[in-house]
Amino acid sequence: MSTRPISDHALLGDCRSAALVTSDGSVDWLCAPRFDSPSIFARLLDESAGHWSIRPAGTTEVTRRYLEGSLVLETTFHGRDGTVVLVDALALGGRERGHSMGVSSPGVLLREATCVEGRVPVEVSYAPRPEFGLVKPLMRAVRDGVVAHGGAHVLTLSSPVDLRVNGSVADATVTLRAGERLGMALEAGWAWGPQPPLRSRRYVRRRLKDTLTGWRSWSELHQGYQGPWQDQVGLSGRVLRALTFAPTGAIVAAPTTSLPETVGGERNWDYRYTWVRDASFTLQALSTSACELEETAFFAFLARASATQLDLGMDLQIMYGVGGERDLSERPLTHLSGWRSSAPVRVGNDAWLQRQTDVYGELLDAAHQMCRDSGTLDALTRSFLTGVADAAARRWPEPDQSLWEIRGPDRHFLHSKLMCWVGLDRAIALAPRLGATARVGEWTRAREEVRTAIMTRGWNEDVGAFTQAFAAPDLDAAVLMMPMVGFLPGDHPRVRATVRAVAEHLTDARGLLHRYRAADGLPGEEGTFLLCTFWLAHALALAGEDALARKAFRTAASYANDVGLLAEEVDTLTGEPIGNFPQAFSHIGLINAARAIGDTAPPPAD
Numbered sequence: 001m002s003t004r005p006i007s008d009h010a011l012l013g014d015c016r017s018a019a020l021v022t023s024d025g026s027v028d029w030l031c032a033p034r035f036d037s038p039s040i041f042a043r044l045l046d047e048s049a050g051h052w053s054i055r056p057a058g059t060t061e062v063t064r065r066y067l068e069g070s071l072v073l074e075t076t077f078h079g080r081d082g083t084v085v086l087v088d089a090l091a092l093g094g095r096e097r098g099h100s101m102g103v104s105s106p107g108v109l110l111r112e113a114t115c116v117e118g119r120v121p122v123e124v125s126y127a128p129r130p131e132f133g134l135v136k137p138l139m140r141a142v143r144d145g146v147v148a149h150g151g152a153h154v155l156t157l158s159s160p161v162d163l164r165v166n167g168s169v170a171d172a173t174v175t176l177r178a179g180e181r182l183g184m185a186l187e188a189g190w191a192w193g194p195q196p197p198l199r200s201r202r203y204v205r206r207r208l209k210d211t212l213t214g215w216r217s218w219s220e221l222h223q224g225y226q227g228p229w230q231d232q233v234g235l236s237g238r239v240l241r242a243l244t245f246a247p248t249g250a251i252v253a254a255p256t257t258s259l260p261e262t263v264g265g266e267r268n269w270d271y272r273y274t275w276v277r278d279a280s281f282t283l284q285a286l287s288t289s290a291c292e293l294e295e296t297a298f299f300a301f302l303a304r305a306s307a308t309q310l311d312l313g314m315d316l317q318i319m320y321g322v323g324g325e326r327d328l329s330e331r332p333l334t335h336l337s338g339w340r341s342s343a344p345v346r347v348g349n350d351a352w353l354q355r356q357t358d359v360y361g362e363l364l365d366a367a368h369q370m371c372r373d374s375g376t377l378d379a380l381t382r383s384f385l386t387g388v389a390d391a392a393a394r395r396w397p398e399p400d401q402s403l404w405e406i407r408g409p410d411r412h413f414l415h416s417k418l419m420c421w422v423g424l425d426r427a428i429a430l431a432p433r434l435g436a437t438a439r440v441g442e443w444t445r446a447r448e449e450v451r452t453a454i455m456t457r458g459w460n461e462d463v464g465a466f467t468q469a470f471a472a473p474d475l476d477a478a479v480l481m482m483p484m485v486g487f488l489p490g491d492h493p494r495v496r497a498t499v500r501a502v503a504e505h506l507t508d509a510r511g512l513l514h515r516y517r518a519a520d521g522l523p524g525e526e527g528t529f530l531l532c533t534f535w536l537a538h539a540l541a542l543a544g545e546d547a548l549a550r551k552a553f554r555t556a557a558s559y560a561n562d563v564g565l566l567a568e569e570v571d572t573l574t575g576e577p578i579g580n581f582p583q584a585f586s587h588i589g590l591i592n593a594a595r596a597i598g599d600t601a602p603p604p605a606d
Contacts, residue, residue: 013242015102082118249297490542534589
């Protein structure tokens, strides 16, 4: 069982995979070569599932940060005998800059410890456990490192100091004096392929420097946002870029699996896939910094991944593997105890089988944004988006399982209807670009039918608000999207009433919002959802409630960890961040709410 707080981890990314590093220098999560690959280190989910730590011996005070404009992590250990600075990164491809960042990342984890003062003994512990801890590899010390064979992998750890091998663990203690460095690199290869080469200390230094330059080159291209919380917005943009699988343009919801929504409970899901909804929201957030190339890449990926589904009359699948895979069947890993005994640990996600009609609107809304920024659609994408609009017109009256993937019978969820309206509205605007002006009449009729249904069946007079589903009294934070997508203005009386009702009935004592409080077909209760609190801030800004919007924003943003990363949820009892981490949705909400507050803020007094 792992007990370390989820928020104690920092993210490393190379736009292909991700690692999580604790504040005391332990890599406790690494999947390679893709986000959704089996792990090499998974102590995050079970103490026996692998780690790689570099840390000074004895007690230290720790501070850490991302180097400016990057996701290169710097951890500083202040001890009695001196100070050590540890720099960690997943290497980007050589001289990759700007939008090409991550296209040819080599899959090398780089770590360099430098003594900046004093004389400090540094401990190294290396225990790879491929396939989520199932494999204890055969390890042997070689000149300049350690080679491990096990299962489908061969792992090469490059080290300038000799490591002692004891079974499937290698360790060492090396004393560093002021100015001395310890540079190490880990690279995974396939058992049937060539063994990854051993790397020199010079290689580690050079690749760290080049990776830092690569991240900064991307950040320099994405400085379009000038407004409140600018630093947090910039970091969130880099997190979203790190969650992008550069070879295809796919974007994962989070780099982890099975970090729970309820501590000790069963709400543990694998988020290492691309949800159409999440990816579209991500692209809209990135558009704050003019990331039109990421938008184009995502649409090309989705058009390929879903090819023929709509043509065959099938529902558009709500999620895909980062390579475009459709079958994401779920299975438990019963040998893992889970974070704080939150079992089962799952890989795969059976939500791929669900129907969620909101995806049509989210896709077309992102396409509308993309065309406003760049304006280029190829023939395949035009055909695909026309099919998406036709599907929205045809399927909006049908029940589904909503964006929250509620278990149980399909229902007429308001958010799903709302996003079908959005899809049709954006398709009408896009029709000339799609070569689909002949479809405008049908799409317009369907759009008005959806609007009438929402205004008459979605509004609940007894509650005095728009509610989660037609003919239901339950509130749902997803209805806060109504002014954000332009269905009604933010100061419309029904919108104001709904925002008040949601804030009153779904907010906990800390000022954070639950998604909903209605039964959802799963045992236990989840925490508050950070995205929803950012949605509240966004909706309040659109209603002209600047002070309340800023208060809600600050409340949600205060749950970022020491390096600015946000989890999915917050435990209602303890206030501890929980859920898969870092969560794209939370960072999306931060970006969009900050922009809305900046755009709607009252002018300064003369």
